Amino acid sequence: MMSSPEDSGGGSGGKGRGEFGLIAELFAPLAIGHPGALHLKDDAAILSLPKGYRLVATTDAVVAGVHFLPDDPPDLVAKKAVRVNLSDVAAMGAEPMGILVAACFPKEGGEAWIEAFARGLSEDVHAYNCPVLGGDTVATPGPATITVTALGCAPAGGELRRDGAKEGDVLMVTGTLGDAALGLKVCRGDPALAGLSETHKAFLMDRYRLPRPRVSFGPVLSGMARSCLDVSDGLIGDLKHICENSHLGAEVDLEALPLSDAARAALDAAPVLLGSVLCGGDDYELLFTLPEERVEQVRAAAVRCGLTATPIGRMVAGSEVFVRRGAGPAEPFAGGTSWSHY
Amino acid sequence: MMSSPEDSGGGSGGKGRGEFGLIAELFAPLAIGHPGALHLKDDAAILSLPKGYRLVATTDAVVAGVHFLPDDPPDLVAKKAVRVNLSDVAAMGAEPMGILVAACFPKEGGEAWIEAFARGLSEDVHAYNCPVLGGDTVATPGPATITVTALGCAPAGGELRRDGAKEGDVLMVTGTLGDAALGLKVCRGDPALAGLSETHKAFLMDRYRLPRPRVSFGPVLSGMARSCLDVSDGLIGDLKHICENSHLGAEVDLEALPLSDAARAALDAAPVLLGSVLCGGDDYELLFTLPEERVEQVRAAAVRCGLTATPIGRMVAGSEVFVRRGAGPAEPFAGGTSWSHY
Structure with a gap:
């Protein structure tokens, strides 16, 4: 009542x-x-x-x-x-x-x-x-x-859980990453972001203040993705949830991360902010895994929902999250603040 | 999560x-x-x-x-x-x-x-x-x-709503009324209840602190009662919800109200406490209406759930709640603190 x-x-x-x-x-x-x-x-x-x-x-x-x-x-x-x-x-x-x-x-x-x-x-x-x-x-x-x-x-049976990923699955994410975490920094007056244009600042703050849940795309993924969650705690943190629940590791290509123009401008000015992109929360994008042969179909379906869906890595054996740059060597994600050297 | x-x-x-x-x-x-x-x-x-x-x-x-x-x-x-x-x-x-x-x-x-x-x-x-x-x-x-x-x-269709009461329905309630409101008064050290035995005080305080939802009996009422709610705001207040939603009035017999020994002792000591019984909240008993011919069946079903179910009045035409004592005249419930003269 x-x-x-x-x-x-x-x-x-x-x-x-x-x-x-x-x-x-x-x-x-x-x-x-x-x-x-x-x-x-x-x-x-x-x-x-x-x-x-x-x-x-x-x-x-x-x-x-x-x-x-x-x-x-x-x-x-x-x-x-x-x-x-x-x-x-x-x-x-x-x-x-x-x-x-x-x-x-x-x-x-x-x-x-x-x-x-x-x-x-x-x-x-x-x-x-x-x-x-x-x-x-x-x-x-x-x-x-x-x-x-x-x-x-x-x-029934089409629910997307965290424990359904399989080794070899492609890891994809909707939209762009890190905007909300950078937006929170803008709200707080972080000097690293002081040089951004007002347009970029406004974009990032809005992404922090107002999540865009992917309500149309979620049901589309049902039956296509094998596992899924929303990125609320940060890409790496949430990816670890999929890893733990699916008993797998994952590899993320840092060069593939989808970034907004504003986030790219922020990273250009202060590369250390990559940490916020990887570990900051409140993105509310969908992070999901699926067999490689479905990637193009899902990409197209995302476009029909007015979204992008970007492959950013792959599920692998093990239990750790690795990061690499393009074809470079994969290293275990070090966590804390030490990601800044990637 | x-x-x-x-x-x-x-x-x-x-x-x-x-x-x-x-x-x-x-x-x-x-x-x-x-x-x-x-x-x-x-x-x-x-x-x-x-x-x-x-x-x-x-x-x-x-x-x-x-x-x-x-x-x-x-x-x-x-x-x-x-x-x-x-x-x-x-x-x-x-x-x-x-x-x-x-x-x-x-x-x-x-x-x-x-x-x-x-x-x-x-x-x-x-x-x-x-x-x-x-x-x-x-x-x-x-x-x-x-x-x-x-x-x-x-x-489906057996849900008990507040808007299903019919004129002539018998009004029934599970358990006893007013214990929780009196228990709150005991917790607060109300002098009107100072003379109660420790056993009665403990009983009332426990009834205030720990609701007993009628989880077994609710589903039993499905298909037997025509309207139902739980008494959380007080008998009269909640009865008015049934009245408003069912576009009816109701008549309550004050002599029929089911009272615990502790509540009866409290009323004997301070008749003014009838107001708490009628208008105090937190009883979490079920108040429901049903055709007269089902009363005995429901009473027996309540006993099988370890409960009592007591007829306390009837739904009538109109929109007001009336109270009476036994065969005495029905008067509109005056509300406020003026119920003390009943």
Whole structure:
């Protein structure tokens, strides 16, 4: 049930009817007519799964001061909370069906914060055709804390897991890498990026603030890729998840990494930033493996989704991640800050 | 994915591997072998629905200082977070399939808090045979904030909604009413309850601290009741939800209200506490309506679940809630604090 902020000490009584009215007014339309949302007035939502499909479910919290800055615009906070979850759904090869939103709003933010938050939520709910099916709102004494649960569906057996990679699989990634991590550095005023053009700075900051979950492409990969995840912790860190779960190693060609013009300009100015490209998080691109013979088909499918998909390496025997430059020798990825010599 | 607490300012990198190890060790077993949990290592969980069933999904957050006291035992906090959600699933007539847990742990709580929390979670996961299918953990600068999403399934068409009541339906409730609200008063040292025996005080406090979701009985009601919800906001408040959604009024017989010995002792000492019984929250009993001819069948079914189910009134035309004492005249429920004259 989408209930009102509770301001009592123990959850007993004490509902503010004014707030309740506001919440109901702002959130009820976010069901965008899904009958199973029951107008956000019941104990739970009801959903059917298409025949032959399985449910995919994921939850992620974003917290002010941890995942976003306390003075970030509330509409962007809403979108970030939604999109990091939709990215997880896409990474399973699933289509989103709807979200549940548990929003803990700080009392001092007032109605304006909640209204802007709801506006951002509304824009994404429509953009991704992904209704709010249920939720909860609480007035918290702490920082804004938004937990979104995303529900999706994938053809049974077509789910993309982390443990399905095979030796020899080509490793591919959508879009470009490192923009978000560099964008965070721009937001923080890192001197290494001071020389970038304003256009490049703006591009990178936007990529940090607003993830682009690959919701159309994820389901396309179902049945074509053998393993997949979204790059949220950084390329190397997430690649290690595929390696560990698939009991394999991987080799990454640093010359093949897809970079935006802005990231390339940043690396030209400060090659040390390669570390951010390899290990920085928040890209929300899909990293996946597949047999070589499917690479061109997947590349073409990505283009139809308005994306690029780039081969960046290969799964190999072992358990380590190696990096090389083109035809150069492969070296174990050293981690820490020592990657700067690559 | 059950990820580690992030301590960076922007979510980029900075995972504490020590914490990650702790979280993985504590939470992975909570999947209790459900294959769809993917060992809590993937982007999302995968679930099948039994044929002919629909998914029921609900989410609720509990926040330290709002829904529980900051020094409440962490294992009880975990259980409360789980149970308020399982109660919502039961109120839909559904069986629980699993939960997703987004836990924001305050840094100052340390590992001991997290371990005790995980222990409580583990006990309930086993008690309700309800695996943790996924989640997220965050180190928050604010109060402990636990968001649980519960997933359940109900036979298609057998879901119990708030809008299905019919005029003339008998209104029934499981268990006893008001114990939790009175328990909160005991916790707070309310002088009106000072004269209660220690046994009664302990009983009431326990009812406040630890909800008993009616998980076995909810699915039994599917196909028998016409509308249902769980009493979380208080009898009258929640009854009004059924009234509003079903476009009906209701009549409650105050003499029929099921009361525990402890609540009866409290009311004998201070009749004014009837207000807490009628309007206090956190009972987590099921309030439901059904045709008169099914009352005895449902009563017997409740007994088989180790519960009582008590008729307390009837759905009537109109939109208001009326109260009466036995065969006495029905009066509109006055609300506020003026119920004390009933």
